Amino acid sequence: MSSSKLGTIEGIAFVIIIILNHLVLNLPQNILEHCGSSASLNIIFITLLVFLFLGLILKLWKPFGDSDILDISEFLGGKVLKTILGILFILYFIIISSTVLRNFSEMIKVVYFEKATICLMLLFFLIAAAIANRFGFRTITKCNLIIVPIILLNLLIAFFCIFSRFEIKRIFPIWGYGINQTFFSGMSNLFAFTGIAYLYFLKPLLKNPKDFHKISYISIGISAFYLLLSVTTLLFSFADVLTINEISPVYLLIRGTNFGRFLQRPDALFILGWILSLMSYLSITVWTISNIFKKIAKTSDTKPMIYCFCALIFVFALIPKNIAQIRFVQDTVFRYLTLLLVFVLGFVVLFLANYKKKHIKKGQSNVPSGNSEGRF
Numbered sequence: 001m002s003s004s005k006l007g008t009i010e011g012i013a014f015v016i017i018i019i020l021n022h023l024v025l026n027l028p029q030n031i032l033e034h035c036g037s038s039a040s041l042n043i044i045f046i047t048l049l050v051f052l053f054l055g056l057i058l059k060l061w062k063p064f065g066d067s068d069i070l071d072i073s074e075f076l077g078g079k080v081l082k083t084i085l086g087i088l089f090i091l092y093f094i095i096i097s098s099t100v101l102r103n104f105s106e107m108i109k110v111v112y113f114e115k116a117t118i119c120l121m122l123l124f125f126l127i128a129a130a131i132a133n134r135f136g137f138r139t140i141t142k143c144n145l146i147i148v149p150i151i152l153l154n155l156l157i158a159f160f161c162i163f164s165r166f167e168i169k170r171i172f173p174i175w176g177y178g179i180n181q182t183f184f185s186g187m188s189n190l191f192a193f194t195g196i197a198y199l200y201f202l203k204p205l206l207k208n209p210k211d212f213h214k215i216s217y218i219s220i221g222i223s224a225f226y227l228l229l230s231v232t233t234l235l236f237s238f239a240d241v242l243t244i245n246e247i248s249p250v251y252l253l254i255r256g257t258n259f260g261r262f263l264q265r266p267d268a269l270f271i272l273g274w275i276l277s278l279m280s281y282l283s284i285t286v287w288t289i290s291n292i293f294k295k296i297a298k299t300s301d302t303k304p305m306i307y308c309f310c311a312l313i314f315v316f317a318l319i320p321k322n323i324a325q326i327r328f329v330q331d332t333v334f335r336y337l338t339l340l341l342v343f344v345l346g347f348v349v350l351f352l353a354n355y356k357k358k359h360i361k362k363g364q365s366n367v368p369s370g371n372s373e374g375r376f
Helices: 008-023 027-064 069-111 118-135 137-161 179-192 195-199 209-237 249-255 267-297 303-318 323-365
Strands: none
Touching: 008 027, 008 069, 008 137, 008 195, 008 209, 008 267, 027 069, 027 179, 027 195, 027 209, 027 249, 027 323, 069 118, 069 195, 069 267, 069 303, 069 323, 118 137, 118 267, 118 303, 137 209, 137 249, 137 267, 179 323, 195 209, 195 323, 209 249, 249 267, 267 303
16 A cells, blocks of 8 residues: 555655664764765765666666565566575664664663663564564654654754864875775775665665656765764864774764753753654564565564564674674774675676577577567
8 A cells, every 4th residue: 555655755764864873873983984084075975876776776776676685586486586685684673773772782781771682672672663563664764764854954953063173184085094095995884875775675665766866866875975074073173093992982962962051961862762763663673584584484463573573683792792792893894794795695696687688589589470479
């Protein structure tokens, strides 16, 4: 039913909420660690690459109507390939969301709830995601549509308020750690655009599938703008952002800001917004995982599975023993999983499916009209 599908603005918010939750944690710091003072230049470079990649996959998608990546993989390799790809994406979403959840929970624990157990904090967010999924997809997307503008404005105000602390000289040397780190090995920072993974499953959810191109470009464009803004702000504001370990650098920037006597601790309001953002992110991720499972298992009701997927995220979130291990997952596992699954495997499936479709059409065109019926 069209009433249960996404409009253009809802589709954009659906993708944007993903990268916003990475921005408020350690994604900008990871990029700064890799590129140094050339981080802003690197973001501009990888943004151009992402738009080129996006244009390519959208062109490859064109012959498949409103299918998602699972439908296309089934066309290419049957149920086996569809199941394998579905399982890979489920594991990917579980690993990434569990890492984001654990990282954010650790930050909240350090800042506000030192005596709270980490298990209790993880359950707080996952129970909220499970309840949201019980209410259904429309509830999740409508709430997300309210939360996303709040977080976008939240971050914009935060960055604007610390503008006076900027020291432009920190952009030098302009090439940072060198041209290789900025442009060649720096291409691994494409992992910052995790929202593309959700685009692979978005098209069948839209009221008007023709808006898929518009939603893709706008959502990735806004994500790129905020990524550039956050990286540049950290670069110009912190003398040594690399020494920050347990707390989000973005949070530290905000914590040092006040609005006179009326509001001296604005960070509490920002944290409240980020809590809502994380809940929305987890709700969308759990729903996406459930939807993938529904397609590969061909089941009509996935509501009982919601609790299983939340439990898996909870277990994966508890695996890292300390902040160092969490950062390893973010810096290494997250980076290369995204590159391999989203930018390589997704593209290969689309490319080969296009080749197969053209081959079938070419074969059909060569069949005499009297014998063509029933051959394919």
